[in-house]
Amino acid sequence: MAGLRLFRQEYAVQSGAESVVVLDFETTGLSPDNGDRAIEIGAVRLQNGIITERFQQLMDPGRRISPFIEDYTGITNAMLADAAPVSTVMADFADFIGDDNLVAHNASFDKRFLDAELARISRSYPGAFACSLLVSRRLYQDSPDHKLGTLVRWKNIAGEGNFHRALYDAEMTAYLWLAMLEDIREQSRLSDVPFDLVTQLSKTAKKSVGSFFSRW
Template sequence: MAQADTIVVLDFETTGLSPDNGDRAIEIGAVKLERGEVVDRFQALMNPGRSVTAFIEDYTGISNTMLAEADSCAEVMDRFADFIQDYNLVAHNASFDQRFLDAELSRISRSYNGQFSCSLLAARRVFQQAPNHKLGTLVNYTNIPSSGDFHRALYDSEMTVKVWLKILEAIEQQYGLSDIPFSLLQKLNKTPKKSIHQWLLRQGESA
């Protein structure tokens, strides 16, 4: 059974909010975890074939000059498809990243077998007292040391890894669940917040 601590955590920086509107990926960052230990990383800028806006340049720190020198989206995503292999995938606000992953891979006729889970949805359920569930807020809330630049893909992936492991640690400590399966996190994310405590108690009792 696939474990929740053996995953690829990924993050995209993009030209906008939706591939359905023609937006493209401009950077991918990812961290590969096995049994909670980082075993590999992936980071690459990618040239979307057109300019990014001043807003995106300011938001991400990724300039058109940087992108002009980068490999094409097709080249980078082909390498990334090899990187993720059959691992399950996690992202913070996963619906966003999954849309871009699916869109970019479909352009090059590549796919993946792993399933997605969302650290944002999990944090909303496990860390209900947090002021909000933005990645930077959760890093502070869980006392994770932080010194880099949010909105760069690899750094955001690194921080998401740490938040994800804090979520697993909290579930283990509070409910006695160890060797947590990936499927449990997927179910947790679909369980209403008000029901989480009782639901996790039941999972601990039946483990």
């Protein structure tokens, strides 16, 4: 893990978009609209570019998960048998989020599950969501693809763990996020990167990225 500590120091920045909660869900399937549920949540809190807290819990979705999900995530039905109910874990996670803005890789997926699970317990969150996947498509147009594992290797981000487990994916997304903020700082010449700048960048046409930074 020494490489991760060095990476945090190298990419630490001072305020704005570097103080967020980065999260990742593992789930029974692709959509809560089809009845799928969360089975694991992992998250890290960044404060001024440093991970200060971690949150990880398995949760019982109330039914067995498929062999495909067991193989894909490494989370088994036996592991979930003793896990707390989704409602209990999500209440704790809502407290963990607090007022912070949120980041996820392919955030539309994680946001759908977060919103659906919190709605079940009448909870919500005040922060905004940013998608590191959409930002990476603007910043790293030469990358072979924009999957989390590909980008972690492409940016030479050190890590020890298994993708498709929630906490590891959240940690790797956090380090990728910090790397992107450093690249944004260089292109925008801003010492502090506002969260709003990053969310606006994620919606900018790829061909307009250069002019976007010139406006800042």
